[in-house]
Amino acid sequence: MMNKKRAGKLIKNLSGISEYYSFRPSPLPPEPAIAIDNELNNLIIDAHKMLAILDDRAEKIPDMNLFISMYVKKEALLSSQIEGTQATLEDIFEVNRDESINEDVEEVVNYVKAANYAIDRLNTLPLCNRLLLETHEILLSGVRGNEKNPGEFRRSQNWIGSKNSNITTARYIPPNIDDMKEALSDLEKFINDDSPYDALINAALVHYQFESIHPFLDGNGRIGRLLIVLYLLYKDTIKTPALYLSYYLKEHRIEYYDRMTTVRDSGNYEQWIKFFVRGVYISSKSAIESADKLIELKNSDEEKINSLDISDRRKINIMKLYRHLLAKPIIDIKGAAEELDLAYNTVKSIVDTLMDLDILKQDNDQERNKVFSYEAYLDILREGTEIIL
Structure with missing residues (x-):
């Protein structure tokens, strides 16, 4: 059932010494359909249970908005660290941050602003390309990468590789501009149309597809990971943005990239989806444990004050x-x-x-x-x- 063309195919661009092959992703949902075996089915059930408990914890916290803002900051930091940003939690809360701010910290602060904007924007706009563009503009404005067209989809070919790589030595070359535009349109339709699959499967597919399209000159990883939370909020799978999946993705960073590459190389979406859903479960469990500790600490310290x-x-x-x-x-x-x-x-x-x-x-x-x-x-x-x- 599986074949390399299931996820997409390589497209020849230019000719002669300038020739290169970009990847044109197949539209979602995949064909043949996703095979849901007992392992995946059980992973989905367990992940949903954990997400429900996490939502319950978040909603029962008296100062919910304050706690949620902490979760958003932590996700912003973790997601930025995946990209190599050298910032710590203390840096984000630094008292004299305005005077001593460096590029790494500034990037995380912008991510927090972008995430809060996007979450709020879902109240007035569907999850669509326009929302992603607006969010991207905030993410890159005034920081490293601000020369790479904040708030605009790329108008030139990009590629993924080592620092000194070029288009001929790149590990991966995303779709050319015409294919990118078509793929973004297809992805927007998939996000907003009914799907035969569970929302967690869809979230895995959406993240993979966005990263494969790589529509920006910079910031694709951070926007793509934010898109996971936005999608689950948009589909009412979660009620609060208290999930920080980047914790899991950071811990398994090499496997994270390798599994998405495997989809493109072999058409095997199933192994990526299982990895992703397992990550939702583990991340939710971790967030619940943190929430319980925060609630216990808050109650204990308030009791000290009241006594x-x-x-x-x-x-x-x-x-x-x-x-x-x-x-x-x-x-x-x-x-x-x-x-x-x-x-x-x-x-x-x-x-x-x-x-x-x-x-x-x-x-x-x-x-x-x-x-x-x-x-x-x-x-x-x-x-x-x-x-x-």
Whole structure:
């Protein structure tokens, strides 16, 4: 049943010494149809169960929007790290980020902005090429790659290979411009039409197809991984963007690329789909464990604050700063005072109290410009974000 042309075929471009072959992907869904065996069926069932539990956890968290924003930041960091970005979780929350920002951190910050924009845009626009273009413009504006036409599909041939590769030595050459335009149109139709397959199978197919089309000069990997969450939200498979699949894809980075290559080389979509759905299950399980730890930590620390024998007004102010830490787990006194509209000395006193409760710790040894972090909170979020050298 399987053959190389199932996923697409090579197309000759130009002639003579300039000749090269680009890949023209077959439109989705694949023909012959996806073979759903017991292994894949069980993977899908288990993944959906985990996604339902994750949605339930996210919705039960009192400060859901704050927690979701943390998940989006973590996914942004992980997805950017897959592309080689050398940034850490601490970099993203750096107090003086505006003064000390570097290109790697700026890329992650842009991803967060792009992801939040795209998720919100789904309320007013279908998941379509226009939405991807708008999101891409935010992703690349003002950062490395901003000379590569942010918000525009490519108008020239690109390729994938080592840093010094060219079109004749490339590992993979995506479709030429005409084939790219047709493939993007077909993909948009597939996303918005009814499909005979489960949404997780479709999400795997959509991500693979987008990466094979490679429609941008830069940012394809990050947009393609964001497209997974956008698709699952769009199809109501998940209710909140609390899934960070890039954690799994980063851990299995070589296999991730190899399995997509195998689809193009042999037409075997099934092995890629199983890898992908297994990743959804593992990523959901990891996110649930993180959510449970965050909820437990929050309840424990709020209990510490509520048990203090102090005035109600002071307790309200302490809780105000504590809630601020859920959005910004690294702070300085001056910045927190300005953002919370509290007096400097009030915030300083609250910070001292939170340090006595082992909620905050000082990050630096300076007498001035002291920086404090909610370390236990960061420890939970930090898992999986270590830089792989």
